[in-house]
Every structure is written in structure tokens, then in C-alpha cells.
Amino acid sequence: MAALIEVLEGGLGATVQDAGRPGHRRIGVALSGALDPLWLACANALAGNAAGAAALELRLAGPRLRVARGRLRVALAGNAECKVRRAVSQGLTFHAWQSLTLKEGDELAIGAVRGGIAYLAFAGGIVTTPLLGSRATHLRACMGGVEGRAIAAGDRLPLGDTDPRGPERRQAAFLHESGPIRLLAGPQDDHFTPATLRALVEAEFTVSRDADRMGLRLDGPPLAHDAQHGDEIVSDGVAPGAIQVPPDGRPIVLAADCQTVGGYPKIATVIRADLPRLGHQLPGNRLRFVFVTRDEAVAALRAQQARLGAWIGNIAPHAPAGDIDEAALYSENLISGALYAEDP
Numbered sequence: 001m002a003a004l005i006e007v008l009e010g011g012l013g014a015t016v017q018d019a020g021r022p023g024h025r026r027i028g029v030a031l032s033g034a035l036d037p038l039w040l041a042c043a044n045a046l047a048g049n050a051a052g053a054a055a056l057e058l059r060l061a062g063p064r065l066r067v068a069r070g071r072l073r074v075a076l077a078g079n080a081e082c083k084v085r086r087a088v089s090q091g092l093t094f095h096a097w098q099s100l101t102l103k104e105g106d107e108l109a110i111g112a113v114r115g116g117i118a119y120l121a122f123a124g125g126i127v128t129t130p131l132l133g134s135r136a137t138h139l140r141a142c143m144g145g146v147e148g149r150a151i152a153a154g155d156r157l158p159l160g161d162t163d164p165r166g167p168e169r170r171q172a173a174f175l176h177e178s179g180p181i182r183l184l185a186g187p188q189d190d191h192f193t194p195a196t197l198r199a200l201v202e203a204e205f206t207v208s209r210d211a212d213r214m215g216l217r218l219d220g221p222p223l224a225h226d227a228q229h230g231d232e233i234v235s236d237g238v239a240p241g242a243i244q245v246p247p248d249g250r251p252i253v254l255a256a257d258c259q260t261v262g263g264y265p266k267i268a269t270v271i272r273a274d275l276p277r278l279g280h281q282l283p284g285n286r287l288r289f290v291f292v293t294r295d296e297a298v299a300a301l302r303a304q305q306a307r308l309g310a311w312i313g314n315i316a317p318h319a320p321a322g323d324i325d326e327a328a329l330y331s332e333n334l335i336s337g338a339l340y341a342e343d344p
Contacts, residue, residue, distance in 0.1 A: 002124065002161040003070030010152040011110065013059035016126050016145035017119075019052030021134035025260045031240060032136040032144065035117055035213065035256050035279025038174060038308055039077040043121035045312045046075030046099045046169045048162070053125030054135040056151070058118045062110020063151060067102045073164035074108065075099040077174065078118020081111040098170035098318055116280030124160030138257055139213065170318035174311050176277050180290040183243070183268040184297060191229040191265035192245070199223060200267060200289055205251070207285045213257040216281055222249025223267060235263040241270035241278075253278060273300040 017040065020033020034040040034057055041051035049055075056063070062080055075098065076082060082094040087105025094100045094108065096118070102108065110120065128135050128145060137145030146155050180201075189197060205220035223245045225231040231247040237260065238244070244252045244264040253270060254262075255278060270278065271292065281287065292300075 002127075003072040003122070003159045004068045005072075005122065005126075005157040005159065006066045006068040007063055007151050007153055007155040007157065008066055008107070009064040009109075010150060010155070011058065011063035012061040012150075014056050014063050014151050015137035015139065015149075016054055016128055016151070016157075017057040017136050018054040018125075018134055020136050020256065021132045021144075024132055025237065025239075028260050029132060030138055030141070030257050030260060032138040032213075032257050033134065034119065034136075036119070036276040038176075038276045038304070039117070040119050040121075041308060042097075042171070042174045042311065043075050043077035043119040044125070045315060046077070046097070046171065047073055047121040047123045048099075048164075048169075049121060049123065049125050053121065053160075054128065055119050055121035055126060058110060058113045058120060059116070061112055062118070062120070064107065064109040066107045067104050068156060069104060070159075071101065071103050071164060072159060072162075073099050073101045073123035073168075075121050075169070076110075076118060077121075079114040079173075080118050083109045083111075085109070092320065094320070097173050098320065099168045100320055101164050101168065116282055122157075122159050123164050124162035127158050127160050140257060167317035168320055169315045171311060171315045174308070176280070177274075180288040181274050181277065182271045182292045182297065182300065183289050184271060184294065185268050185291055186266065187269070188233060188265035189267055191226055191231075191233070192267050193224060193226050196223050196225075197267070200251075201291055203288075205287045205289075207281045207283050207287065208250075209283045211281065211283055213255055215252050215254045215258055216278065218251045218253065218287065220250075223251055224249060225265065229265070231265070232263050233265050235261045238262040238266065239269075241272070241275050242266045243268045243270070255279065271297040271300060273297065273304045 017034045020031045044053045076096045085107040142148030203221045205218040208217045210217035242254045246264045
């Protein structure tokens with residue numbers, strides 16, 4: 001019987017996300033899905049799932065969950081404190097970047113999420129009803145996940161059928177690259193003066209309070225449009241990573257839940273290898289940018305995919321401190337007979 005999770009407290013901003021729903025932008029449906037697909041893949045690998053299986057994307061503060069039915073394996077990729085209350089034994093602290101098997105009645109509480117986002121994956125994946133081939137939640141459109149919204153107390157999350165046997169898994173944290181966010185110029189870089197293009201990569205920008213899954217509005221020196229072209233265009237396609245510049249000159253970096261078309265000139269586009277880094281940005285964070293070539297962008301993506309593959313390949317077995325290693329216990333012949341003694 002498949003396991004079932006009950007949500008006791010929803011936390012702040014926790015949603016069901018997977019690899020998203022590509023291929024539907026022509027009918028106005030956003031990509032959506034995990035802001036950081038690399039960390040989603042890491043959490044799923046630790047739980048024993050395919051990279052894009054549906055999991056919980058955690059932001060700000062995590063939820064409190066209870067195993068309502070069955071036995072399941074859970075794994076966390078990110079920076080958050082986790083505590084487990086066992087139904088029939090002593091509780092323990094569950095650390096990130098490892099898996100843990102929970103039994104019926106156990107509770108898992110996730111505290112503050114540091115670093116923007118984290119991912120909580122369950123063996124078998126979350127199996128809410130798919131929409132257009134994905135279970136990803138798009139909050140503005142109220143679609144996918146759990147009724148198109150963040151999870152809340154009283155929700156019940158069904159999981160795929162799985163049998164969590166064998167040792168737990170652990171790996172070191174998967175760290176993102178540092179340094180400036182890398183950009184490709186355009187597609188409307190001709191709508192800006194050379195001085196504006198230099199300002200984009202020479203200045204420092206701050207993530208404003210207007211930051212969510214749709215995009216990040218940045219504060220910094222206004223990016224002036226070329227007067228010959230104006231500050232608007234005929235609406236055309238946009239995608240996550242595009243940097244739109246509205247008439248006020250404050251750039252907007254589009255994210256996973258962004259619209260499919262827009263009428264502001266796009267000065268540059270964040271390369272795919274750096275898109276996951278954007279998902280971790282919080283208001284007040286500072287960003288710098290640098291232009292790269294297409295060949296450099298392709299090489300960066302290939303190197304990133306190779307690094308993720310190596311990380312997954314080096315996941316090691318693990319016995320959590322304070323928990324019983326049942327697999328090791330059952331594999332040993334601990335008792336081969338019985339003795340009965342009486343007082344002489």
C-alpha cells in the first residue's frame with residue numbers, strides 16, 4: 001500500500017514542484033516547476049527517485065508533516081533544520097543532504113529555510129493529479145500541485161508505491177558556482193545604448209522586495225533605453241532568465257512562473273547553467289552580471305550536468321545517528337539459541 005503524508009502545518013510558501021511543463025508556452029502556459037532543478041534532482045536521488053519527480057519546494061519556513069499511512073523514505077536538499085518525532089521511540093534530528101525512513105505516525109518538522117529554497121523529496125514521489133503532464137504548482141494561475149496553491153494544514157499528499165529498503169543515503173551538499181551571473185546579450189540589446197550595456201555588467205544590483213516565482217525586480221542604476229527604439233516592443237515570447245527593462249529602467253529577471261509573452265525590451269538573458277542560482281535570491285541580496293559567448297554558455301551547462309552526474313554517482317550509504325539500522329540488524333544472526341538458567 002502506498003504511503004500517505006498528512007500536512008499538520010503548511011509552513012510558508014511550500015508548494016509541490018517537479019521538472020515543470022515544457023512545450024505549452026504556445027498556448028500561454030508557463031513552464032513553472034522547480035526554481036532549482038539541480039537541488040530537486042539531488043533530493044530525488046537521495047530518496048531513490050528520477051530527477052524530475054514531484055517533491056516539496058520549501059521557502060522561508062518549512063512544514064510539519066505526519067506519516068498518515070505506510071512507511072516511506074524522505075530526503076532533503078537545502079539548508080534547514082529538521083526534527084523527527086518518532087511514534088514509538090525517541091526522536092532525532094534529521095540533517096539535510098541525506099535520507100531517512102519514517103514509519104506510520106512519525107512526524108517531521110522543517111524549520112527556517114536558509115538560502116532561499118530547499119527541496120523535500122519522498123521515495124515514490126508526490127502523486128497529486130497531473131495537469132498537462134506535470135504536477136508543478138503555478139500559484140498565479142492556480143493550477144497543479146494541491147489545488148494550485150501552497151500546501152496547508154489538513155492536506156493529504158499521496159505518494160507513489162515504493163518499498164524503502166536498504167541503507168539510507170548521504171552526500172555532501174551540492175554547491176552552486178559563485179561569481180557574477182552569466183548573460184547572453186539580447187534578444188533586444190539593440191534597444192539600449194553601449195553605455196547601458198556597460199552599466200549592466202559594471203554596476204551592482206540589489207534584489208528588491210518585488211521578488212517571487214515569477215521574477216526578480218532589481219534596484220540599481222536605471223538602464224536607459226535607446227531613444228531611437230523606445231522603451232516598448234511588440235509583445236513577443238519570453239522565457240525564464242530573460243531580463244526585461246520597463247520604462248522606469250529597473251530590470252526584471254524572469255523566473256520559472258513567468259508569463260509567456262512580454263512587451264518590454266529584453267537587454268540580456270541569464271544562461272541556463274545559472275538559472276538555479278536565481279531561485280535562491282532573497283530581497284536584499286546583491287547581484288553582478290557578466291556577458292559570455294554562446295559557446296561558453298554551452299560549455300558551462302555541460303560541465304554542470306557532468307558535475308551533477310558525478311555527485312549522484314558518489315552518493316554513499318549512511319546510518320543516521322540515534323536511529324536503528326534495521327537492515328544491518330536483520331542481516332546478522334544475533335541469536336542462535338536460547339538458554340534457561342535456574343538458581344542452584
